[in-house]
Each structure stands twice: as structure tokens, then as C-alpha cells.
Amino acid sequence: MCGIVGLLVKTPALREKLGELMVPMLIGMTERGPDSAGLAVFGNPLAESQRKISVYSGLTEDGADFNWLGLSHELKSHLGVPVGIEIKGNHAVLTFDVAPAIVKRWIAEHHPKLHILSTGRSIDLYKDIGTPAEVAARYDFSKLTGSHLVGHTRMATESAVTPDRAHPFTAGEDFCLVHNGSLSNPNGIRRMLEPRGIHFETDNDTEAACRFLEWRLREGDDLETALQKGFEELDGFFTFLMGTPDKLALIRDPFACKPAVVAETDDYVAIASEFRSLAHLPGIKHATVFEPAPEEMYVWNA
Amino acid sequence: MERLTFDLATQPLRELNTFLHNDAKDGKARHVTVLNPDGAHNIAVGLDCPVEVEIIGHAGYYAGGMNKAASVTITGSAGTGVAENMMSGKVHVKGFASNGAGASAHGGLLVIDGDAGLRCGISLKGGNIVVGGSVGSFSAFMAQAGRMVICGDAGDALGDSLYEAVLYVKGSVKSLGADAQYEPMTDEDIAAVASLLDQAGLDHDPKAFRRIASKRSLYHWNADANQEY
CATH class of the missing domain: 3.60.20.10 (Aminohydrolase, N-terminal nucleophile (Ntn) domain)
Structure with a gap:
């Protein structure tokens, strides 16, 4: 069912x-x-050039205590562009003005246990057990x-x-x-x-x-x-x-x-x-x- | 008490069904109105006394299932399996009914004013079903006894593997199932359709219906058929 x-x-x-x-x-x-x-x-x-991703931290060791602000700072210094973030426990929406593939590749390399739930200009996605x-x-x-x-x-x-x-x-x-x-x-x-x-x-x-x-x-x-x-x-x-x-x-x-x-x-x-x-x-x-x-x-x- | 009202927004469904099984049977009410059914499953199932139940709104799965002697009316739509395995009495859906309406009903009359979903009257065992609208695919699959009157159209594979149930259709039939065939309407058929339409309160010309029954070629295993039926 x-x-x-x-x-x-x-x-x-x-x-x-x-x-x-x-x-x-x-x-x-x-x-x-x-x-x-x-x-x-x-x-x-969002504007034509912007993208947002919904990200889930429940599979990381820190779970809902994941250091989202730390992540957004790291991303900012790596990409050299502002990164917006909205945090809800083990979930965050990151907004940026670069190709999402670049952000996703960086996340996969540096935080492989973070799970990307969605990508786009309009969609926010939440799911959990x-x-x-x-x-x-x-x-x-x-x-x-x-x-x-x-x-x-x-x-x-x-x-x-x-x-x-x-x-x-x-x-x-x-x-x-x-x-x-x-x-x-x-x-x-x-x-x-x-x-x-x-x-x-x-x-x-x-x-x-x-x-x-x-x-x-x-x-x-x-x-x-x-x-x-x-x-x-x-x-x-x-x-x-x-x-x-x-x-x-x-x-x-x-x-x-x-x-x-x-x-x-x-x-x-x-x-x-x-x-x-x-x-x-x-x-x-x-x-x-x-x-x-x-x-x-x-x-x-x- | 002649009339009683249950409001499922504030009273548990079990209270209603327990009343219908015990108190109504003891004659404590002849007419029960059910408010705010809100799609709950199993409303008025397993009744076995001549009580009248009126459900105001949309019912969920199996409403009026296993009905015996009672008369159940649903003013809205009904979910999967309405009046399934009915033994006698009447179930009347004024809106549409979902899949498996009247499945394996042994007796009684199921009336659906609107459309019925797929597999309506599957394995019918002697009950009668009158559908004011159309029925979905695979309706009357393996129906053994009883009658179905369909005032609208039928989907694919109507009457597949029919036994002795008889189907009457006024509208178009997308396809007949294996071993089902059209047969001429006799005076008896016209009288049967007229009587069922009358009981259902539907106004159609009984002569406008076509009769569908079993070819009976699947009754016996044919080793030479090579799985081609």
C-alpha cells in the first residue's frame, strides 16, 4: 500500500x-x-540563473545537529558566490547562482553522506522515515x-x-x-x-x-x-x-x-x-x- | 425509537456498527441516518435485520458489505467493494462507485445511479446490480448467477469467463471477454430488465438493452484448444 x-x-x-x-x-x-x-x-x-537544492543530513553522523552554517560558509569560500540557506533540523535548502552540478559535486566530495533531495528553481522537497x-x-x-x-x-x-x-x-x-x-x-x-x-x-x-x-x-x-x-x-x-x-x-x-x-x-x-x-x-x-x-x-x- | 442519527464526526464508527448489529436488530430503531461519513471504511457492514440506513455523504471501502435484509442508501459516492458479498436487501449509491462494486453478491439489489469502476459484479453469485451510468473494464468477470443491468457503456472484457449470470447493456461495449456473447432479447429478458429498472427507479426503455450471456465453451477443458480461446 x-x-x-x-x-x-x-x-x-x-x-x-x-x-x-x-x-x-x-x-x-x-x-x-x-x-x-x-x-x-x-x-x-527563482531568477533564471539561480538554483536551489533541498539537502538531507539524516544519514550523516550529526543528523539533525549537522553544521549547516559551516557548510554554507565552506561552500561560499569554495565557490566565491553567496549561498543562501534555510535550515529545518536535518533539512536545509541552499540557494546559489552557479550551476548546480558544481555544488553537488563539491558536496559529494566533501560531505558524501549528505543526500540531495531535489534541484530546481521552484521545488522544495522533504522526506523522512x-x-x-x-x-x-x-x-x-x-x-x-x-x-x-x-x-x-x-x-x-x-x-x-x-x-x-x-x-x-x-x-x-x-x-x-x-x-x-x-x-x-x-x-x-x-x-x-x-x-x-x-x-x-x-x-x-x-x-x-x-x-x-x-x-x-x-x-x-x-x-x-x-x-x-x-x-x-x-x-x-x-x-x-x-x-x-x-x-x-x-x-x-x-x-x-x-x-x-x-x-x-x-x-x-x-x-x-x-x-x-x-x-x-x-x-x-x-x-x-x-x-x-x-x-x-x-x-x-x- | 423509530429514527436515530449517528454523527461520525463525533461518534466512533464502531458505535454505529454495534448499534446496527444489536439494538437495531432488537427493533430499537427502524431508520438510522449517518452524518459525516467522510470516506470511512466499513460503514454499515454485516447488517442482518430490515433496518433502513441512510449515509449522507461519501463512504469509504466496503460500505454495506455482507448486507442481509437491510436497506442502505449512500447519498454520495462509495469506495472499493460497496455491497460486496451482499446476501439480500438493497444498497443504493446515488453517486459513483469505485472498483469491485457488488463483488460476489449472493442476493439483494445493488443500485448505482452514477458510474461504477472496474470489476463491477465480479464473481456475482445471484445478486442483481443496476448501474445508471457506465461500468469499467472486467465487469462481471466469472459471474455465476444473477443479473446486471448497465444503462450506460461498458469497458473492456465485459463478462469474461461468464457462468450463468446474465448481463443487459444499453450503451456501447468496448469489448466482450472470453466466452461472452450477445444473445437475442426474449420477452422474459425484457420483463426482467423492466422490473429491475423499476426497482432501481431508473427510466429507460427495456427494449433498448442487449443481452450478454455465456457461450459455455469454457465449461469443459478442451485439450485441443492450444490456449486459443
Whole structure:
């Protein structure tokens, strides 16, 4: 099992309440996914030349006591450019004005146990082991703001319970994916992608789907074309929810083995594995509630 | 007491189900209204007395499951497995129903005003299902007895490996499953569809439906079939 949630606010005023509206959605999926939780939130993009990375220190010896300020000073003196930092315990968002590959290479050399969660101009990503309520409290999810987000609660079946195997998964820049289900050909996908220079960080099946779709987007496919190729290449059970800087997208496998329900009002689009995660949303009693069909693409614009 | 209301926003679901299993059976209420179901699983499961339950809102998995004699109405949508393994009575979903609606129902009537998801009526064992909208793929898979009336369309592989259940469809069928075939509508079929539509409160011309039943060619193992059916 696993639970997925997604929320896209149409009314700009609700951007300030994105996290507050989402936390009960995530906690509502605790029974479907009690072992880990995570989310990716998309906000206003940084300037064209800027990038930010979400970094996790839970795998280092110092854990939540990691010396983030020391890291930002080291990076600053190495790169010779200002580095912005926002710290939340074992998590930090670093902002800079150089190519992210340079920063990531430096981190891999000097702090190999730091785990890079996401890269981009719009995305912040949080994930860790623990119940959804614990993870939400750890990172103050209720205070998050932005236009849309993608969240996940995990009950592991295909790989171990570790922070890096929690969802969302990311690949490239400003793209993330959460998954309820299990793929039957992730190793075939890996064998196809690895000779193309695409590097995998875990043995998780969802990572294969994430890297496959991001590869298609990078090769020039639009989102709909990439998803169509996903239907053709990815075998197994899935409800996938994906986020890009301006879109939320959902697909389900042809057997609709994993659930999904959507509620839409003039103010928002909310997606969850089950209605019980949507029941608290404002105006839900008058929302249009529907079940997305198998093998159809649902794309909502932020 | 004739009527009673349970509010699941403040009362635990177990309190409701315990009441329905014990007190309602003892005649302490004939009509129970359930407020704020909010997608909870297992609402009004395993009932075995002629109580009327009205769920105002959206129900989660297995609502009205194993129902016997009771009449359960859901004003919103129903999650996976609504009225699964129903024995008798009636379950009425006014919105849409998710996958596996009415799975293996032995008796009773399941009415879904909206669409039903995949595998509706899978392994049906004698119950009747009327769907006002369309049904998803693999519906009535291995259905053994009972009837399904589908007023909208059907997805892929309708009636795959059917036994003796009979299906009536008004709209288009994306594909029939193995061993399912169209058959002419007899006067008996038209009367059966008319009666089920009437019980469901749906207004359609019974003559506009097509009958689908089993070819019965899978009933016996054919060693020469070479896995081609």
C-alpha cells in the first residue's frame, strides 16, 4: 500500500494556506502509509540563473545537529558566490547562482553522506522515515506556502524503509513523482537508462519510473507524450502523481489497481488515494468529486 | 425509537456498527441516518435485520458489505467493494462507485445511479446490480448467477469467463471477454430488465438493452484448444 495526496490552489490567496490545508490530507493517509512520508512543494521560481537544492543530513553522523552554517560558509569560500540557506533540523535548502552540478559535486566530495533531495528553481522537497504526523511536525509542513504540492505516505513493499527510498522521487530539475503500487519491470527500465548515462541512487522501483519520465521530458517530449510513453514502457501497478513548476499530473495503470479520487472546486484541485483525506477541505460538500479513469491522463495547470 | 442519527464526526464508527448489529436488530430503531461519513471504511457492514440506513455523504471501502435484509442508501459516492458479498436487501449509491462494486453478491439489489469502476459484479453469485451510468473494464468477470443491468457503456472484457449470470447493456461495449456473447432479447429478458429498472427507479426503455450471456465453451477443458480461446 501507500497513500498519495496532491493539492493545487487556483485562488492566489490560498497559496499562503497550502501547507495548512495539506497536513490533514497527509495524516489522513497514515493507515495506507505509516512508515515514511514526504512532499514536494512548488512556489514562485527563482531568477533564471539561480538554483536551489533541498539537502538531507539524516544519514550523516550529526543528523539533525549537522553544521549547516559551516557548510554554507565552506561552500561560499569554495565557490566565491553567496549561498543562501534555510535550515529545518536535518533539512536545509541552499540557494546559489552557479550551476548546480558544481555544488553537488563539491558536496559529494566533501560531505558524501549528505543526500540531495531535489534541484530546481521552484521545488522544495522533504522526506523522512516516521509517521506522516511526525514528519509533518518535523518540517513544519503546515506553514508551507506555494501553488501546488505532491505528497506521499509509504508502506514499503519493494525496497527497504530508509529516508532516501521514501517518496517523492526527483530527477533532473523541478520534476518529482510519487507512486502507489509496484512496478514489475524497474530493472529493465534501469538497464535501458543506465547506458545513456542516467545514474540511479537507490534500488527502488519508483525511482525507475521517475528517471524514465524525466529522461523523456529532457529528450523533448511534452508531458502528455512522456506519459504516453510511460504507459507503453512501465509495467505493473501504479497511480502516479507528478509535479512540475506549473503542472500536476496523474495517471493510473490499465487495471486501476491502486485508488485515486479527485475533488475540484473553484478554489482548488485536490487528489488523494481515498476520499477520507479530502473530507476536511473547505467547500468539499459542494466539490465535484470523481474517480480518475485508468489509462487516462489528468493534467492540471497551476 | 423509530429514527436515530449517528454523527461520525463525533461518534466512533464502531458505535454505529454495534448499534446496527444489536439494538437495531432488537427493533430499537427502524431508520438510522449517518452524518459525516467522510470516506470511512466499513460503514454499515454485516447488517442482518430490515433496518433502513441512510449515509449522507461519501463512504469509504466496503460500505454495506455482507448486507442481509437491510436497506442502505449512500447519498454520495462509495469506495472499493460497496455491497460486496451482499446476501439480500438493497444498497443504493446515488453517486459513483469505485472498483469491485457488488463483488460476489449472493442476493439483494445493488443500485448505482452514477458510474461504477472496474470489476463491477465480479464473481456475482445471484445478486442483481443496476448501474445508471457506465461500468469499467472486467465487469462481471466469472459471474455465476444473477443479473446486471448497465444503462450506460461498458469497458473492456465485459463478462469474461461468464457462468450463468446474465448481463443487459444499453450503451456501447468496448469489448466482450472470453466466452461472452450477445444473445437475442426474449420477452422474459425484457420483463426482467423492466422490473429491475423499476426497482432501481431508473427510466429507460427495456427494449433498448442487449443481452450478454455465456457461450459455455469454457465449461469443459478442451485439450485441443492450444490456449486459443
